[in-house]
Amino acid sequence: MADKRIEKTKVLIKDTFLSLSLTVPAEKITVKAICDKANINRGTFYYHYLDVPDLIEKLGTDAADRLAQAILKRYDFDGETSELLEDLFHCLKENPEDARLLFGIGSSRADKGLDHLYKTMRDAAMPHWRAKSNVTDVQLEVIFNHTMHSIFNLLRLWQSGQVNMEEKEFRELYGNIIIRGIYTYVYNELPVNDSPHETHNNTIGE
Secondary structure, X not given: OHHHHHHHHHHHHHHHHHHHOOOOOHHHOOHXXXXXXXXXXXXXXXXXXXXHHHHHHHHHHHHHHHHHHHHHHHOOOOOOHHHHHHHHHHHHHHOHHHHHXXXXXXXXXXXXXXXXXXXXXXXXXXXXXXXXXXXXXHHHHHHHHHHHHHHHHHHHHHHOOOOOOOHHHHHHHHHHHHHHHHHHHOOOOOOOOOOOOOOOOOOOOO
């Protein structure tokens, strides 16, 4: 029973924070504002979180865990990079609160959640990439870093409403942007839209 009460209180604090963040920048939300809106005392808040930045970081990390688990249940880094992008977009649409926590809050502490998501995805991807590619580990790290942060930045633009295009067009665009590098350097394949007469290799620097 105690665990259920704790979980209920944490959900209340999370929902209250997200509600406030619709009209107030995350960095300006106070513990008092959360407690007043949620009708809880400060002791209850401080029992779970050190302060609002700590709340933002923990909410972001939890969101990253849920998102990573959802993606990795659907995708195993088997070479079909487009599936990863589709699964990521699908999971964000199915979990709009987690999408906001990771890409829409606009707080430096929210980036801790993205760092956690990055590490989880990296740990899942690199063994597969090493097995499929003949580029060095250092080069793979650079490729993965560039790819994931490009995805994050594009999704942040989408989540914040800064992209003035239809969803289908946006998904095709970011898919084409991201996929080409991975197909060429990691999986040594041609992107679908490339000419079969072009010559590609997966050695960086040539």
